[in-house]
Amino acid sequence: MKTANDLFKEFKILSVSEFFKKNADMLGYTGKIRSMTILVHEMVTNALDACEEAHILPEIRVEIDHRGDSHYEISVEDNATGIPLKFIPDVFGKMLAGSKAHRNMQSRGQQGIGVSGAVMYSQVTTGQPAVIISSTGEEMWEVKMNLDLQKNAGKIIEKNKINDNGWRGTKIVIEAKDVTYNKSKYSPYNYLRMSSIANPHARIEFIEPDGTKILFPRSSKTLPKSPKIMKLHPRGMSTDDLLVMAKNCRARKLGSFLRSELARVSRKKAEEIERVSGVSLDKNVSRLTWNDAERVVNAFKKIDFMAPSSEGLIPIGEENIIKGLSLINPEFSVAITRAPKTYRGGIPFIIEVGLAYGGKSEPGIEIIRYANRSPLVFDQGGCVINEAVKSIDWRRYRVNLESTPLTVFVNVTSTHIPYTSAGKQAIAMEEEIFNEVRFGIMETCRGLKRYMDSKRRAYRKKQRIDSLLKYAPETSKAISRLTGRDTDKVKNLFIKLIEKKYA
Amino acid sequence: MKKTEEKLTEFGESIIKQLEKGRDPYIKITQRSLGNVKYDDVKGFLVMGNKYSKRYYFNIAHTRKFMQTLLIASYCRQLISENKHAGIRELYYALKHTLEGTKKENTFEDQDESNPIIEDLELSLNILREELNLTADRRGYIYGDIVIKDGEDQFNCSKLGRGGWAVPGNVEEIEFKRVNAKYILVVETAAMADRLIEEKFAQKNKALIVACQGQAPRGVRRLIKRIRKEAKLPVLVFTDGDPYGWYIYSTIKQGSINLAYLSKRLSVPDSKFVGMTIDDIEMYGLENVTEKLKETDIKRIKEELEYPWFKTKDWQRQLKLALKKGVRIEQQALANKSLSFVADKYLPEKIKNEMFLS
């Protein structure tokens, strides 16, 4: 018989990084093409986030170099604020560390895993360190660093101060194996193309492994407004959330805590919470028990609150979506930003839909999905956006699923995107989100239908004129043979009349 | 001749006039449908009404036909001024070519496009096909003791071998020099006509045998009409006992719906129907050699029941009997008795006793 001591000899505490090393697929690193695109995605979203927060028009440069069999070097450079040296090991080496996860605010990144995950993938496939060059405007450093997986921390191997040359920003260079490059729908190329559409204020330069330089130009000079940090709405809270907040707040009594820390709780609402939950507003928050908190959260569910404010949500805007879609060079485009709604009772979101018809769109519907402007390239099948697109009766809008060249753009903006997994490539089937996407598509489709109808009318008119003109020469010749009149004069009579009727 | 040319010129001028006034030019086309055909029971033949439709250049559904109508008119004018004649198939090929500025579209895709337009023109300009210097497709022959002069040639139609004389599309210019016969027997099928010729039916009965080979073509109809009028011979019609055969008789008698405007020149209102009838089946014991009516036959019989010229007691009885029995009977079914039965017994007996359906 084994003793507890025998068994617990094997007991180990796994760090987050060790966990994700074993479960890299949870971060999206599955398959050669997908892994490549995820690496680019993690670095590019960070770059865009950093620029936006600093109110800088993004200039991003992505370069992919072929190193050997399934072996590439990837670098991404931005023109944001740069990262102070002492934060570099945590930013790139520590998982669940970042500036975005603990605040209730819309941003592309939200977990503090992304880029450290990329560095981890690089390290476990190549054993090579990541190289980070960053300038804050005051100092510029080139850092070679590693991950200490057990400690979930970054370790600097080598650092060099570089003379300031006026450049500010961050460039990260990593090597990766088990990746490959092609130009498919799932490639970094398409990822960047999609990024450019949803971020018309960004200028993105891309150098492919064969040296081809591609520029996705900036089509709008206006920076998106900065999102604001928002108070949590009662409907979006769990018992645990409430307890954690209660422990960390400055208020003394439950009443003032609820009013100051949560959104949409007025004095009157607080009294209603007291009545429904039976927990006194005078209760000292630091002594709040699990039971109390549970009763309060249950009361939240029974009471009507004003919908959460959406001022913290910054959609792309109709005008900018159309500018973004101009990359496709469409014959017709239309976009709509829907009014803010909430899902799960308290999480605000905004749906935006754009349609681009013709131009570089290929025959058939192409769905391009975004979460907070970040392209979703994989797992389309399981995504609420895909389901909503499928639920539309497209024929009603003169669209043939196989042959109409149509790009359907959908962006979900929210403080919290309900992804189906940590790979962050598909949005869960939330009913409210599904409905909003549907309504957005239907609204834009009405515009599309009007365009298609007028196009069809114009086409018919042209066909009509064409066939009238087509028969004019022969008819005129015949009339001239019958009457002895000049053929051209008769023909001109026909042409003049056709022009008059269809002017 | 001058007159036809003038009409054609006027036709072209009228289009120019409309164009100059800025109007959507159209051509008046007399309707050739049952709705625009009346049975004149005094005269005994079909006459054309005066309903017409307009063929507009600016109606996309009409434009192509509009062009085709003018193409045919101009071609006929050219024929007349060159004093030449053309068959309607020749006309089709003469006018067929690819339209300027198109890859594949032709002025006419097949003859079914040009034929009806010729009829449109005849009707709408009130000019006969013959006056347009067009000859119809030819079919049918005549056999029997009649001497015909056709241009330089003169011949007896019983001395041309078993094939008789093939009737041309235009018989306006021929002359009948001598006729030695008591009646004309119009026969639907060539096979039956050949049988009668072999059995020396023409000689034995002093008959002129005319094979129309299906629906009687214009040349044949005009020939029958002229012999009827000029030689005063009665006309007897012998067809299959089915709705198609009966309509052949009705066309010879009072004109066809399509060519109702020509009835006066083509129809023989006092022609008689010898057979086949449904009554023949029982009378001659032909029950074993009938054919079942097809869906289309039944439909056709029901239409014929409504035609005013079939509204006689005998014809209504006959048509209804066909529906009731659900059968038809072919001329050649008589061979079931014996090859010579038709020539020796059936026809002589029916004709002698005037067992006609009227």
Ligand SMILES: Nc1ncnc2c1ncn2[C@@H]1O[C@H](COP(=O)(O)OP(=O)(O)OP(=O)(O)O)[C@@H](O)[C@H]1O
């Ligand atoms: N290019 C950059 N410039 C400035 N700061 C950056 C840059 N890249 C990352 N950071 C900082 O590093 C933090 C960690 O980035 P990381 O990608 O690991 O997580 P995240 O973006 O917060 O969330 P997610 O896991 O969803 O990507 C960010 O929150 C940001 O504060």
Ligand SMILES: [Mg+2]
């Ligand atoms: Mg990130």
